[in-house]
Amino acid sequence: MTSPHILQDFDHAITTFRGELLSMAGKARHNLERAIRALLERNEELANAVIADDNDVDDHERRIDELGMEILTRFHPLASDLRLVISAMKISGNLERISDHATNIAKRARKMSARAEIQEITLIEPLYTLADQLLRDAIASFTDHDARLGASLHDRDKELDRMHKSVTAVYGERIENQNGRSEDYLHLILVVRSLERVGDLAVNIGEDAVFLEAAKDLRHSKDRSIS
DSSP states (O other): OOOHHHHHHHHHHHHHHHHHHHHHHHHHHHHHHHHHHHHHHTOHHHHHHHHHHHHHHHHHHHHHHHHHHHHHHHHOOOHHHHHHHHHHHHHHHHHHHHHHHHHHHHHHHHHHTTSOOOGGGGGHHHHHHHHHHHHHHHHHHHHTTOHHHHHHHHHHHHHHHHHHHHHHHHHHHHHHTTOSOHHHHHHHHHHHHHHHHHHHHHHHHHHHHHHHHHOOOOTTOSOOOOO
């Protein structure tokens, strides 16, 4: 029989593990929000803060990996507890990449802040809004144990893909016009690409939430129904 002491240690480890992941999720989302603000507001100081704070997200990922491995080797969890550890470790990798995209956006914002403003930069806003909604709901699908919400992200991400193609085409046309701002429009194309990737990573997180709650792997699956 498992001793009460071991059970108490396990519960504490799981609570700490989940808390670390949720803190990481909050920081990754905050970094993305500030990176877009830095771009739209031409705020070099804010861009520098995002770049500096990316190390905190990296530290969270390392800590989650360490805690996850400790739980696996010490407690040998089964069923839903095992899925929690596996899902959370995968989610942390996606969150780290989201923060990397925020850092890349911040670096481009810093470069563009020294140059004249581009009117079409406002086309970024609706893409960010949708990408952030997907990320917010992806995190919620994990924290709220909502498999259906997690599964819904795949279809919703298609709208972000459509917007990505449309805005990229506009910026591409501006580059072809050779109005002396080609470099800036290229930066914006890559920002749009980062936001599209954030949507993809949010879908990945939603799929991990589905695996946690429904024990179903949606990757590469045509059947995305949740029974």
